[in-house]
Amino acid sequence: MKKIFPILLILTAACHPHHGSNSKSKYKELTNQVKNKVSVKEVFNKDNFVEWTETKAQPFLVEKVWNEAKENGCKSCHSGFALSKMKGKKHKRAHWNIVLKHADSKIMNCTTCHNDDEVWRFKVGKSKVHANKSAKTCMQCHFKQANDWELGSHGKRSVGWQTERAIKSCTSCHNPHRPVFGKRVPKLAPYRPENNEERL
Amino acid sequence: MKGLRERLKSFLGLEESENPSKFDFLGRKKQSRRGFLKDATTTAGIGASIMGVGASTLIGEEEKEKLSLSWENYFKSNYKYMSKRDRKKAVKRLERLAKLKRDENVSISDKDAIPGVLFGYAFNISKCEGYMDCIKACLEENNLDRKSNMQYIKVFEVENGTLSVENGDNHFFHETPTDEHFYMGTQCMHCENPPCVPVCPTEATWKENDGIVVVDYDWCIGCRYCEAACPYEARRFNWAEPEVSSDQLTTNQHYLGNRRKAKGVMEKCTFCIQRSREGENPACVEACPTGARVFGNLLDPNSEIRKIIETKKVFRLKEELGTEPKFWYYMD
Numbered sequence: 001m002k003k004i005f006p007i008l009l010i011l012t013a014a015c016h017p018h019h020g021s022n023s024k025s026k027y028k029e030l031t032n033q034v035k036n037k038v039s040v041k042e043v044f045n046k047d048n049f050v051e052w053t054e055t056k057a058q059p060f061l062v063e064k065v066w067n068e069a070k071e072n073g074c075k076s077c078h079s080g081f082a083l084s085k086m087k088g089k090k091h092k093r094a095h096w097n098i099v100l101k102h103a104d105s106k107i108m109n110c111t112t113c114h115n116d117d118e119v120w121r122f123k124v125g126k127s128k129v130h131a132n133k134s135a136k137t138c139m140q141c142h143f144k145q146a147n148d149w150e151l152g153s154h155g156k157r158s159v160g161w162q163t164e165r166a167i168k169s170c171t172s173c174h175n176p177h178r179p180v181f182g183k184r185v186p187k188l189a190p191y192r193p194e195n196n197e198e199r200l
Numbered sequence: 201m202k203g204l205r206e207r208l209k210s211f212l213g214l215e216e217s218e219n220p221s222k223f224d225f226l227g228r229k230k231q232s233r234r235g236f237l238k239d240a241t242t243t244a245g246i247g248a249s250i251m252g253v254g255a256s257t258l259i260g261e262e263e264k265e266k267l268s269l270s271w272e273n274y275f276k277s278n279y280k281y282m283s284k285r286d287r288k289k290a291v292k293r294l295e296r297l298a299k300l301k302r303d304e305n306v307s308i309s310d311k312d313a314i315p316g317v318l319f320g321y322a323f324n325i326s327k328c329e330g331y332m333d334c335i336k337a338c339l340e341e342n343n344l345d346r347k348s349n350m351q352y353i354k355v356f357e358v359e360n361g362t363l364s365v366e367n368g369d370n371h372f373f374h375e376t377p378t379d380e381h382f383y384m385g386t387q388c389m390h391c392e393n394p395p396c397v398p399v400c401p402t403e404a405t406w407k408e409n410d411g412i413v414v415v416d417y418d419w420c421i422g423c424r425y426c427e428a429a430c431p432y433e434a435r436r437f438n439w440a441e442p443e444v445s446s447d448q449l450t451t452n453q454h455y456l457g458n459r460r461k462a463k464g465v466m467e468k469c470t471f472c473i474q475r476s477r478e479g480e481n482p483a484c485v486e487a488c489p490t491g492a493r494v495f496g497n498l499l500d501p502n503s504e505i506r507k508i509i510e511t512k513k514v515f516r517l518k519e520e521l522g523t524e525p526k527f528w529y530y531m532d
Contacts, residue, residue, distance in 0.1 A: 058502055148532060152504030153324065153512055156491030161503070162479030173491065181490065183375045186332035188339065188349065190371045193439075195348040 044159045049166050050132045057150045061166035063158045066120075066131035074120045083116045101178035113137050113176065135170045266300045269293050279416040279455055280406055284310075291455055298460070306451045308459055311477045313410035319390065319471050319526065320411070320498040320505045322514070326531040327492035328383040330355055330376030337487030341450050341472055342458040345442035352436065352469040353387045353484060385493070386517070387484075388413060388434035388469035389525030396426035396435065405466070411498075411526055412471050414456040422464040431518050432525070435468045471495070498526065 049061035077094070078086070102108050113134070115121040121128040122137040129136050139146035148154035155173065158166045170176075276282070276290050287310040298304040335353045344350040356368030360380045368384065377383065394413050397405055404419035405426055427435040441463040453459040454474035461467050472482035476495070480486070485493040496505035505528075508514065512530040519525075 144532075151507050151511060152494065153322075153508045153530065154327075154491065154532065156485075156488070156494075157481065157504070160478075160480035161476070161496040165502075165504075168491070173489065181329055181377075183377060184331060185375050186330065186335075186373060188332050188336040188351075190349065190373055191351040191354075192348050193350075 044163060044166060049158070050130075054136075055150050058165065060150075061158075061164065062132070062135065063166065063168050063172055064132045065134070065169050065171050071120045071131070078119050083111065083114075083119065098177050101180070102176070132169070134176070138170045138174075138176070262300055266297065269297050269300070273297065273418075276418070278403060278419045280403065287455070294455075294459065302446055304446050304449055304451065306449070306453050306459070309452075309454045309457075309474055309477070311454065313408050313412070314477060315409075316497075316499055318411045318498045319476060320496065320509075320528070321390075321471070321526060322494040322505050322508045322528045322530055323385055324490075324492040324494070324531060325382055325384050325529055327490045328355070328385060328488075329490055329492075330357055330372075330378075330381075330383040331489065332376075333487040333489060334385065334484035334493065337483040338469070338472075340448070341475070341483035342467075342470075343442075343444045343450055343453075343460060344436075344467075345438065345440075345444070346448070347440070347443045350436055350438075350442070352434070352467075353385055354433070356384045356386070357381050358384055384529070385484075386432055386434070387527075388430075388471075389432055389517070389523070389527035390469075390471060392524035392526065393522060395429045395431065395521075395523055399425040399429045401425065408456075408473075410477070412456075412473055412476070413468070414470055414473065415466055415468065416456065417459070417461050417465045417467065420465040422466065424466065426466060431521055431523065435466050437466050438463050 046061070048064055050064060051059065052062045053059040100108060100110075111123075113122055115123055115128045118128065120131060122131060122134045124136045124140060135146075135149075139149075145154050149167070149170070152165075152167075155170075156168050158168050158172075174181075273290070273293050276286070276293075279287065279290070282290065291308045291310050294308050295306055298306045332355055335351050335355065338344070338352050339346075339349065342352065344352070354370040356370045357372045357376070357378070358368035358381060360382065362368070390407075390411050390413050392407075392411070394407055397407060397413065401423060402419055402421050404417075404421070405413065405415045407413050422437070424435075424437055427437060438461055442461055444460070449460075450458055452474055454470075454477070457470045457473040469482075472480075472484075476482055481495050485495045494504050494508060496503035498505060498509075500506065508530055509528060514528040514530045516525045516528055
């Protein structure tokens with residue numbers, strides 16, 4: 001959001017609208033020339049993905065972010081207790097390490113997303129979904145990003161370009177509790193061409 | 201173009217040939233780049249004596265094999281014009297030489313372009329955070345010189361409100377993202393009309409059928425015309441012998457891709473040809489934690505890259521030059 005203003009400037013400076021549309025139509029034409037479709041290689045393990053058919057777009061696969069072990073972890077404390085019963089004096093305070101930095105506390109608290117009775121399930125409207133489909137929880141509020149994600153311009157593929165579409169879930173990239181990407185130092189020192197010069 | 205070729209021929213001290221194909225395929229490179237060997241070839245008998253019976257008593261079997269392979273490797277022709285069989289041979293030779301010279305077990309592919317595929321790339325300027333994971337992955341995947349930290353990719357930090365990458369800084373080294381800036385990556389754009397190709401005097405660089413612009417490192421004479429011709433500053437020259445230690449070497453290689461390069465040759469991004477032709481994404485795409493880099497087949501209407509080009513406001517750098525780069529920028 002904060003970035004849009006300057007980028008618009010770039011567009012007006014560098015973008016030639018007719019060129020853009022030319023390139024689009026050009027690749028449409030090229031498509032019509034393709035006779036044999038590229039074979040789809042099954043190089044990845046589908047067990048690591050869930051099917052995503054609830055879309056206007058072509059169905060695709062979404063990388064799993066959750067597993068049995070994690071779920072059993074939650075159950076070891078949460079089984080048999082509704083959250084409302086757990087809070088208070090009888091139970092020690094838990095999850096002190098999770099600090100929400102996501103929207104306003106008026107909008108967001110733990111049970112905005114987590115189901116009250118089964119904390120390892122996530123709220124979508126009045127129903128709940130498995131953690132591997134938690135993207136649906138996010139999509140309720142972030143529909144623009146959700147659209148882009150379905151389209152392929154937000155998020156990323158989990159596997160190569162050639163296989164059927166298999167992509168990362170929202171929480172593969174965003175920590176649901178503090179979703180903004182942090183600052184960090186680049187992983188690599190800058191290019192020093194002078195270190196590779198024996199000109200004389 | 202003719203004029204340039206003429207000039208180059210005289211520059212290289214080559215005679216006018218009646219038959220241009222002869223000019224194209226006969227040891228021009230050897231004469232210019234490794235003149236010392238020319239003497240050896242013209243002095244009949246020396247070659248034979250190196251490889252001959254007499255030598256076997258002086259040098260070991262492996263040394264002999266190495267010499268003979270280097271010899272053959274030296275006289276191979278331009279990859280572009282090699283038969284499938286010659287390519288296989290050339291590849292086997294290079295693999296064996298890597299083993300003999302440095303004890304490296306490399307596997308070099310000669311895989312052709314996949315029919316029905318034209319590669320394209322899209323870069324989301326509202327997602328890139330300037331982390332440079334892409335550059336690191338690229339350097340490692342493509343066996344780039346570690347001494348200089350050679351980089352095919354440049355990431356520019358551009359101040360909000362400024363107009364182009366020209367005002368950006370690609371030598372920053374601090375925590376990113378910084379406020380009031382956005383990030384923009386450039387690399388070889390694999391133009392449909394690549395201006396770097398026609399200027400090459402030895403046809404050492406060309407565009408493959410899947411759109412990847414490649415270099416035959418063994419056919420490059422290092423004149424750097426291509427570097428000058430590229431409007432995107434995408435080509436890198438090895439002024440010195442590139443240094444990559446054996447334990448850091450990526451051993452899955454392609455003849456036109458990430459194999460070891462020598463001093464005096466040009467190299468550049470190949471969309472990781474050794475990966476992309478196997479159905480994988482280039483290393484930069486795979487390494488990017490933000491999803492700002494999208495790669496795919498432009499001829500597949502269901503690919504992400506096509507969806508982006510069709511539904512987002514996209515632009516390309518220096519479109520007015522007519523180079524038709526296959527590298528689009530977009531934002532949310």
